[in-house]
Amino acid sequence: MSDSRPTSTAGPDKGRFVIAFALAILSLVVGWDAWRLSGINTYSAVGPGAFPAIISAGLALLALANAVEAVREGAQERPRDEIGPMAWVLGGLIGQIVLLAFGAGFAIATGWLFAATAKGFGRGPVWGHFLAGAVLCFVIYVVFAKGLQLALPAGPLERLI
Amino acid sequence: MKHLVSGALLAAAIAAAPLGAAYAEINELKIIAPAAPGGGWDQTARSIQHVLQSDKLVGNVQVLNVPGAGGTIGLAQFVNSSKGDPNVMIVGGYVMVGAIITNKSPVNLSMVTPIARLTGEYEAIAVPAASPLKSLADLVAALKADPQKVSWAGGSAGGTDHITAGLFTKAIGVDPRKVNYIAFSGGGESLASLLGGKVTVGISSLSEYDAQAKAGKLRILGVSSAARLPEAPDVPTFKEAGVDVEIQNWRMIAAAPGITPAQKQELSQTIEKMVKSKAWTEMLAQKGWANTYLSGEAFDAQLAKDIAATQTILKDIGLAQ
Amino acid sequence: MDTFAALGSGVMVALQPINLLFAFVGVMLGTAVGVLPGIGPALTVALLLPITFKLDPAGSLIMFAGIYYGGMYGGSTASILLNTPGESSSIVTALEGNKMARAGRGGPALATAAIGSFVAGTIATIGLALIAPTVVDIAISFGPEDYFALMVLAFTTVSAAFGSSVTRGLTSLFLGLSLGLIGIDLQSGQARLSFSVPDLLDGVEVTTLAVALFAIGETLSVVAAGARADEIIEPVKGSVFMNREDWKRSWKPWLRGTFLGFPIGAMPAGGAEIPTFLSYALEKRLCKKPGEFGNGAIEGVAGPEAANNAAAAGVLVPLLTLGLPTSATAAIMLAGFQQYGMNPGPLLFATNPDLVWGLIASLFIANGMLLVLNLPLVGLWVRLLAIPRPWLYGGILVFATLGTLGANPSLVELGMLLIFGLLGYVLRRYDYPIAPVVVGLILGPLSEQQLRRALAISVGDPLVLFQSPVALTLYALSALALFGPLLFYILTGRKAPVGADED
Incomplete structure (x- = not known):
């Protein structure tokens, strides 16, 4: 709490404005879905659209409340976030999904996730970590497949066993 | 090592397959x-x-x-992903029939090669022991008086229980949309x-109620089978009470789309051998x-009949268009 | 007296060396899978069923009992050390437990969780052995309207306990409620907010959301902070074990957690999450140093952990007395019973007494074994935090995705992990509390379904909600939770110790 507790300066808080805006959009989406559901004839006393309608209204009110607080509390100075390291971690997660989608298998995809995360935290080399991660994940794969009979996504490496 | 060997055997089998059916034993099978x-x-x-x-x-x-x-x-x-692949099969069941319709699924069971129905359960209607409903006739009367009160x-x-409740209500001439x-x-x-x-009332597979009924906490009013069941000989069928509903919550195994008749034949034979084995009988008894x-064709016809009936009743209940 | 004789012979069954071995294998396996988010005891037992069916029934049921309790231990260890809640019932443990671990108090956190679990598990298992039939009669008498009132109580106490800003807390809660809408509506069969994506039809998995918000969101925040957050995590500060004050602050929460967890766990629709929420809220209320909540208060680990384990024993009450499986794990245990040709249902105690009592006895033994195995390991476990950060966080992400993939090898599920991870990062960045999102996802659908069931049974008459004495009592408690601090303020002229005070 303490390190990120921002200090207040002039002007509205842009970040929270964006959040308020996002809440308003979410409220519209949920509300639209509620409206669509209310058109469907079901037998039950309270239909599937009732709760979405309430939640949509709540979200709309919260969008308003967040916008008001953004103005009242003023702009906040938040420490800058470092984009580079974050990109590595996100690249690791996205890369894992892409590699799995292309059938690279659990060991390779998750080895990459490990290497990219380590790199994001400033530890290289990516290749060494990738190899270590892939070996570790291969062992995990074997334990799961043999010990638990649970099939994790298989790729060229996993098909060797 | 064993897998390397079986992999090699598989490769050999694939290479040998065109030579004759005698070599086409299945070495590897993936069941989804x-x-x-x-x-x-x-x-x-x-x-x-x-x-x-x-x-x-x-083999594996x-x-x-x-x-x-x-x-x-x-x-x-x-x-x-498995078009024409004879080494992959899928397990499924009656619940899938309903889910395909209510979820507006882009794929359906006509796109696979059904091999066989394996097991099944029947639906039962039960009431608490203290309930004033003593028989299916009482339930029918209550539903006719006011379906909302039941x-x-x-x-x-949209699942099997709901479908059975809908079929039951419709069969006695009450609007299935009013099923509460x-x-x-x-x-x-x-x-x-x-x-x-x-x-x-409760509606579920018979096995869920069986133990409670034996302990005297529930009374099973009826089951959805064609004839009385050996495990519950005292429970009348829906048909005996004049409600023309028969439904089985079955499970099946199917093969991939686009396999050759010979491949289908072989998978069917393997499954038949399995069903006739002692190990399978023991497994069924245990579970x-x-x-x-x-x-074969008998299953295909039953499947088509089930799909058509489910489509109709889901429309009647209001869950499908 | 019969009960004790039966339990005694049960202990004899469970103490046979071979059964002790089964229990040992069970607790080890359970702990291992409990650590993994998404993979829990239910899945493990399910996977082991076909393998074990040739084994002796007593042995394998004893092993399943070990897996069941071991899973709870593993879940809390992962929550405390890695902030990746392994099970949905250990989400609350992560709130204070991980804060403690980061402050070098991981040892006491793990110890209070382990001892609390042991105490709660033992008391609850005694309850299971002695008063199960009475408890189950009360539990069965709960109708949908009573459950709805229980959800209202959970909502009010929990929302009063999370966060300092009402707007921010409610924003998080409503995000969770919105996520809870996704999927097929149970009552009408209609798909909501699924946008024709079939993978969304089953809704958002609680562990997926929790792991994404907690572990991945946190990893992103830490890596984004870069050098700024380069504080060194001290694995141990002070004693590895609990000191006098820790004991003093833990024992009451253990007991209170047990008395919340056991009865709610025994209710057919109670579950293990709600008692942990209630326990957390209660401990925050009763704590003499409420300021520590949010920064690593030991009560916030001791209470929910006890509640979670007591609920796990509570779930066995309807299972053993009536044959009612009220959780995924219980359903699988039931399948285990059936596999051995046992009649699951009200007659189980009568038809298979040695097995049931053997199982209950093995629960005691599994519990004791877990304590004996885990306490010496606490010192080793906390060393995990000494791993250099690049490897620690790399490992956390591997664990998080492994659990998700193991339970459901779907890329959409991994995509959700990523998106919710980003959500967790944004919420942290702008000081929105995380926990209410998960609370909303769990409680939203539960309360909606119970309310609609109640109204459907009464054919739309809302009065049914206020006719049962149980429901009225629960509403009164909710009102007390909401307005209690205000009342306290008015009566004493002092500021309430904890309240929904706006900044």
């Missing part, structure tokens, strides 16, 4: 269980795996779980609400599953 580990379809798949391997009908069997959306996610993956506890909306159906997410929860007398094996 379109449900999370532990559910009925998963247990069916793993039982098949166990028997096929222990009786050496197939793997079960792959692809859960989600009443089995339609697994079905879609199966239809899309609350039914069962599984999720209360969906519960688990068997335990719906059973608890029935035992606690919170709902009028308390009834053997309702049906294959």
